[in-house]
Amino acid sequence: MDEYSIVTDSLTKRFGDLVAVDHVSFSVKKGEIFGFLGPNGAGKTTTIRMLCTLSRPSDGSATVAGFDIVKGDNQVREHIGLVSEKMIMYDRLTAYENLKLFAKLYNIPKQKMEEKIDELLKLVHMEKWKDAQIGTFSTGMKQRINVIRALLNEPKILFLDEPTLGLDPQSTAEIREFIRKINAENHTTIILTTHMMAEADLLCNRVGIIDHGKIVALDTPQALKKMISGEDMLVIELDISNLTNGMAEILQKNECVKALTRLSDTRLKVQAVGANAFGSILDTVKSQGGILQSVKNLQPTLEDVFLHITGREVRDEASSKVKETRHHGPPGMRSNNRVR
Amino acid sequence: MGFKQTINHSVWICWKDLLEFTRSKMGLIMVIIMPLFMMIMVGFIFPDSAATIEDAPIAVANLDSGPLGGNFTANLEYVNSETGMMTLTSADGMEDIRSQIYEGKIDGGIVISENFTADLLAGRQGTIAIMTDQSNPQMSMQVQAALSMTITQMGSGAAMANLNQTYGIPANETLAAIKPYTVEVESLIPNDPSYFQFVAPGIMAMVVMMSLMTGLPHAISYEKDTGTLDGMLVAPIRRLSIILGKVLAQTSRGMLQGLIILVLAILLFGVTIYGNVLLVFFIMFLAVFSFVGLGILITSFSDKEETASMMMMTLMFPMMFLGGVFFPIEQMPGFMQTISQFLPLTYATSALRKVMILGAGIDSIMTEILFMLAFGLIFLAVAVPMFKRAMNR
Ligand SMILES: Nc1ncnc2c1ncn2[C@@H]1O[C@H](COP(=O)(O)OP(=O)(O)OP(=O)(O)O)[C@@H](O)[C@H]1O
Ligand SMILES: [Mg+2]
DSSP: OTTEEEEEEEEEEEETTEEEEEEEOOEEETTOEEEEEOOTTSSHHHHHHHHTTSSOOSEEEEEETTEETTTTHHHHHHHEEEEOSSOOOOTTSBHHHHHHHHHHHTTOOHHHHHHHHHHHHHHTTOGGGTTSBGGGSOHHHHHHHHHHHTTTTOOSEEEEESTTTTOOHHHHHHHHHHHHHHHHHHOOEEEEEOSOHHHHHHHOSEEEEEETTEEEEEEOHHHHHHHHHHTTOEEEEEEETTOOHHHHHHHHTSTTEEEEEEOSSSEEEEEEOSTTHHHHHHHHHHHTTOOEEEEEEOOOOHHHHHHHHHOSOOTTOOOOSOOOOOOOOOTTSOOSOOOO | OOHHHHHHHHHHHHHHHHHHHHHOHHHHHHHHHHHHHHHHHHHHHSOOTTOOOOSEEEEEEEOOOSHHHHHHHHHHHHHHHHHOOEEEEEOSSHHHHHHHHHTTSOSEEEEEOTTHHHHHHTTSOOOEEEEEOTTSHHHHHHHHHHHHHHHHHHHHHHHHHHIIIIIOOOGGGHHHHHOOOOOOOOOSSSSOOOHHHHHHHHHHHHHHHHHHHHHHHHHHHHHHHHTHHHHHHTSSSOHHHHHHHHHHHHHHHHHHHHHHHHHHHHHHHOOOOOSOHHHHHHHHHHHHHHHHHHHHHHHHHOSSHHHHHHHHHHHHHHHHHHTTSSSOGGGSOHHHHHHHTTOHHHHHHHHHHHHHHHOOOGGGGHHHHHHHHHHHHHHHHHHHHHHHHHHTO
16 A cells, blocks of 8 residues: 555545435545545535545545544645645734644744745745735735645645636746646645646546535546547537527437536537537537537547546536536436536 | 653644644734723723712702701701702702603702601701602712712701700710711722722633633634644644644633733732732632533534534523622522532632632632632543544544
8 A cells, every 4th residue: 555645445524414425435646646636515525625624534544644634634634734724824913923833733943944935935936925914915825825735745745626726827837836746856745626627637636526425526637528529529619600599409419418607608618428419510500500610620639538537517617608508328327417 | 652742742733723822813913802892881880889979960859848848958958069960950849850850951859748847846856858860870879879968968957957956965966866877988998999890800701711612712713614624634743632632722812811801900900819810820720621522512512613603602692691700699699609619710710819809829729720620620521522423424
């Protein structure tokens, strides 16, 4: 088991009647960047909280850094760092004071603490802001301090729950770069959740897709993409100059169509399967009197995989007016969207 | 993990909390304003009982047809011109006085009965009726007292003159003849304790309690809501050091408020401390200890900040009124006295009062000390495991 940082066995969390995490078993290799994808409420945060010893599993077990998350909770805590959904920062304290508090909680000796804080601040180019109060920072600056806070104890495993949520492109790029860097230089195992498929594709060695508390797919991004192309998956973009909502609805009722996203007033992204999917879609457009301007054949992205598997929209793709997806679901897989 | 480390971690958490506190302008202002507000409010709501009234508007209705009624009024005016308690006006009768009280023109009235002269001449007592505005009990009582006093004084004056003239008793012995006894009150402390002197210790205990009981659940549930608590929970520290750090910080804040009240009471309200100031602080510290478990317990029960504040308020009100802060417990109905015996505030108030007003030493407040210790230990024994469980949901 030495090769793994995290091993879970039927890990389960119930909140009353709701099974937020449902008998999840997976392993994360040492030095890996592991991505957790899933729709809102899928159970990503709950899983991470259990692995970080913040929440007790209702059932099943897991080891993190070789220690049981229940019996060895304090040993687990020694070896992990957490960047959670909410920032762990005190606004009225300066960057330095924030870092100092946590360094003290990790029993880092004074000399080493000062060095470590300076080193980490330099890494995220925040040394100038050392003595400024966090409350005066922009979200991007806060998140940089928040991330280095999780690295004070030089953790073997770093958990990042949506680390780039709400950041501008520059900060996002910087945080991603930073994650890659600490992974490469310190061999830190990284567990990451995100709603940005491109981010997962870019960063992660392997991706687990979780839905309704169950892991529904787990592989490298490449393998996942290949998986859906292997199923005769067709991803096309249609540009129809007189596109109407009704037309989109009828198109969605086409047997072959698995998912449909309206990209703009005139453009539609369609995922379809079947031998004659392409022809069938064109026929439908024509029968509705649609004036087809162009058709683009798209490479399947991780997002297509996600939609294919979960049959739901990704919340960050917020550009279109109408968002409709339909899900037929492969055999043996749940097909009704849960009403939340 | 050693004991030393637990303490060390809690000191750092306390450091953090106090640092945040000193950077919050609002928080700092509240710490000073709240006690000041309390003291001033109390000062207005409960006027000094020793103070006498001045220039209270009182109407006099003389219904007597004989000369003695007029004599009485003249005498009343004379006595009143010396004391200055009342401003006398005249009225037509009981009904007139009643309606003037309703209109708020006067605080009370005096009616000299129709047969006043006739009764006195026939050797009977002359009747004087007094009516006061009972919608203001405090005022009513004082007006009654003032009127009774004035009339009694006039009565003894008349009696003394009678004795002197009728029985030839020397004028300087007449007082002893009608009032053979005199009472001198020996008190424990030099001056009469003012109401402030009475409430100041209670307010101190109460503010320390409120500060802790609202501050502690707030401090923890606020961090839970904002997510920063996870930062501490995910660190390899004992859960105990988190709660301990919070308690230390809130205790410091509460003691600071207590100190402010003490200083305000001494400087602004002329309260004197007759006991040992160090003992006062020791009692405040014990008071904090006795409340802290309850604070932690409520923190563990409430998952959201609002729930915590609501539970606190519900608990605090009965404590405030039944803890003997504003009214002596002995004046409460029996079942309330029983309830008050189960409130740590009762003992804190009582101990502080004994030390501050009466200058009592530590041996006279042993009962209170033991009760506070017992409350603290019992609540903590229940609260700490509950808190640990709540942190591991
Ligand atoms: N403390 C809790 N009490 C009750 N239900 C909870 C609690 N925490 C989470 N849940 C529920 O568990 C489910 C999983 O939530 P979780 O936060 O793990 O989802 P997520 O995958 O992180 O979603 P998101 O993308 O929105 O962050 C949700 O239905 C949520 O409402
Ligand atoms: Mg989440």
